[in-house]
Amino acid sequence: MxxxxxxxxxxxxxxxxxxxxxxxxxxxxxxxxxxxxxxxxxxxxxxxxxxxxxxxxxxxxxxxxxxxxxxxxxxxxxxxxxxxxxxxxxxxxxxxxxxxxxxxxxxxxxxxxxxxxxxxxxxxxxxxxxxxxxxxxxxxxxxxxxxxxxxxxxxxxxxxxxxxxxxxxxxxxxxxxxxxxxxxxxxxxxxALADKVAEFASAAGVPGLEQHLLSGVGSDENEVAHDLWALAHDEITEQDFVDRHGYHGPGEGQLSGRTWREDLGPVRQRLDDYRSIPAGSPKAPRSRSSAQVALRDSALRQLLDATPAVKRRPTALLVRWAARFLALRExxxxxxxxxxxxxxxxxxxxxxxxxxxxxxxxxxxxxxxxxxxxxxxxxxxxxxxxxxxxxEYTQRTELRLPQAWQGTPEIVKVGEGSGELLGPNQTLSGVAASGGVVEGRARVVHDPSEVELDDGDVLVCETTDPSWVSLFLVAGAVVTDYGGLLSHGPIVARELGLPCVCGTETGSNRIPDGAHIRVDGDKGEVTILA
Incomplete structure (x- = not known):
């Protein structure tokens, strides 16, 4: 042990x-x-x-x-x-x-x-x-x-x-x-399946299409998002919501954290945002999910059209199994x-x-x-x-590890070793995880329960877990320090149709809070505009 x-x-x-x-x-x-x-x-x-x-x-x-x-x-x-x-x-x-x-x-x-x-x-x-x-x-x-x-x-x-x-x-x-x-x-x-989907897309002459082929798969977070909306519109009770999703909440990945079952305050803070989204609106969770399913179906047709006839059936089967396993992952x-x-x-x-x-x-x-x-x-x-x-615990909360290292890591305090804040026209690169281009105000978030996001703000953070989904419905795009194409943040961003750039390593420290930025989820770039 x-x-x-x-x-x-x-x-x-x-x-x-x-x-x-x-x-x-x-x-x-x-x-x-x-x-x-x-x-x-x-x-x-x-x-x-x-x-x-x-x-x-x-x-x-x-x-x-x-x-x-x-x-x-x-x-x-x-x-x-x-x-x-x-x-x-x-x-x-x-x-x-x-x-x-x-x-x-x-x-x-x-x-x-x-x-x-x-x-x-x-x-x-x-x-x-x-x-x-x-x-x-x-x-x-x-x-x-x-x-x-x-x-x-x-x-x-x-x-x-x-x-x-x-x-x-x-x-x-x-x-x-x-x-x-x-x-x-x-x-x-x-x-492995996602990697093969990317290979098939590249071989068919449509590299990058895997972003859309791996969206609209359905996940637990889709249900969280919908039930947040349903709670705001009095379609379900707070007890219903807690029974279904109360295991989520700030710090849910640590046993010492407190979940929504114990404190529903962070959820109640977001309900006004969801009340402003009427049923049938493109921003409603069910509408977003349906749109992403349609996007995946369209991307699959594009891939099959570009694939030799003899390979179309195994290609369609591969995409279907990749989608199924991605949903199981969440x-x-x-x-x-x-x-x-x-x-x-x-x-x-x-x-x-x-x-x-x-x-x-x-x-x-x-x-x-x-x-x-x-x-x-x-x-x-x-x-x-x-x-x-x-x-010791308190002291460690002020420390950070690098993304990768050999042997013993160089441990730094929060904000150290990440470089200076980016200025106008400077660009930070990461992984193109969910397509689309959005401009908006950057909101650098360290605790999802202690921030107010306006509609269309860009969520910038180290990483996300399922308790962050309440912010995803308001955000216009997502930028994370950690993760790859199959990390939690990118998967949820694709399910909700949000542009996402992940794996920036230092984004939450170098992107100024409140800056006007452009997120290009197709190229994997974040640019400071003003």
Whole structure:
């Protein structure tokens, strides 16, 4: 088990990235958070590759060395081991280490060289096709089961005793590993499918068409957006909304965060924006979704028209499966957030018991005790330990990691090392993630619950998670520091028809808040106009 929030002894040649890990688990881990999630997350990666045939049973163990793990922590923040993912990609047919690096992390090193091998092909060909064919139905079933489980568990946690809280936590942890195992497989397969869609588009003479071919797929965030609109128009109640989407909220990717179930204030702040959108308006969520489906259908017709007749059927099948797996990708993220929501509720109730036993003085301090220590039995006054960990946690919130590095990262304070603010006519480049060109006022956002966006403002941020969807409906475009074509922000932007440039690395620090900017989602460029 990872025992520290600061990985030590990392080999100088091992390459790490904040990439998608920072998107899944944004912010700083607490002692409870990392001790609860590290082992099941690492095992989820390994079980997934075993299910696909890329790993053997000997790989289903937690490595002793951090360099052999798929992820770790630096200054309390999550980072993925690029070399481990590349190692696996090299044995998978239909993809490459370069493609996986670009799709999952939005970053490819200039010195990258693929080293594909066929040694695992027999096992992969025996297991992977069956896994891919059966996954959509299994995923839907697991997701529906998690919805029922969450709603069944939450009402009783408020009166649960200590042993019941620990049992609920153990159950949530097991379910987290199960959903993450299939979710990671979906992420890998969707990346490979998206890469093939891009190849087919380029071969047909329409490079870049994959942006539209991968839009209109439907996702959990589509339902969040629609229900936000429905809540604003009194079509559903607040309790309906919380039951359906209460596991989202600021800081939802950390167990210590507070979800909409606990505080609906951030949602209520946005309702006036949605009340101003009438039914049938092009800006209404259902209208946006329908428009993106039509755009995808049009793009598919364009692709098929440019494709030789003999290849049209497999091309259409590929696009359909890519769309299906992209939708599952967002569904899986919602699934693990449900396990998180139950776990945080049980943790806070356990915190009440620890306060009652004189172990801590505030229920929130439970997140600064290790999960394994709580399972073993914590007794005695832990205030000094908790105070030290709170101080370390606070200090780490002011630190940032680079997007990618080898060995030990150069850790900087917020805003340092990102360059000067951009001036008029200067351009910042990133990944062209969702097409379209929009001009508007830049709003640099660090906390989605503490900002007012006017209609058409450009949302500029480090990264997004599902709780940001309430801002997407108001925004005219999206710019992010992290991510690639299949990151959360770009997927949601495509679903809502918003231009998006991701992977700018320093956009949230270099784009002046309030500046008039142009976002070109086709070229992947952000230009300061005034």
């Amino acid at each position: 990872l025992t520290t929030l600061d990985s030590a002894g990392v080999a100088s040649e091992t390459t790490w990235t904040t990439g998608n890990v920072a998107e899944a688990f944004p912010g700083v881990f607490t002692a409870f958070g990392i001790s609860f999630v590290f082992e099941p997350m690492e095992m989820a990666f390994r079980r997934m590759f075993y299910d696909l045939g890329a790993f053997s049973t000997a790989d289903l163990v937690i490595p002793d060395s951090v360099d052999d793990c798929f992820w770790s922590l630096f200054a309390g923040r999550g980072a993925g081991n690029i070399d481990k993912f590349r190692q696996v990609a090299d044995v998978l047919p239909g993809t490459s280490a370069t493609a996986i690096e670009a799709q999952l992390f939005g970053y490819v090193r200039p010195e990258t060289v693929d080293a594909n091998t066929i040694r695992r092909y027999p096992m992969i060909l025996a297991k992977a096709p069956r896994w891919v064919a059966s996954t959509p139905k299994r995923h839907d079933s697991m997701f529906a089961g998690l919805r029922r489980w969450r709603l069944d568990q939450l009402p009783g946690i408020g009166i649960a005793d200590k042993s019941t809280c620990l049992a609920v936590l153990a159950d949530a942890r097991r379910r987290f590993e199960d959903i993450m195992t299939i979710h990671m497989g979906v992420a890998f397969v969707s990346s 569904q899986g993220k919602a699934g693990y957030l449900m396990t998180y929501d139950v776990a945080r509720a049980a943790a806070r109730r356990l915190g009440d018991h620890m306060v009652g036993h004189g172990v801590i003085t505030d229920r929130e301090h439970i997140f600064h005790l290790r999960y394994d220590a709580l399972v073993a039995g914590v007794s005695g006054d832990q205030r000094a330990l908790v105070n030290d960990r709170i101080a």
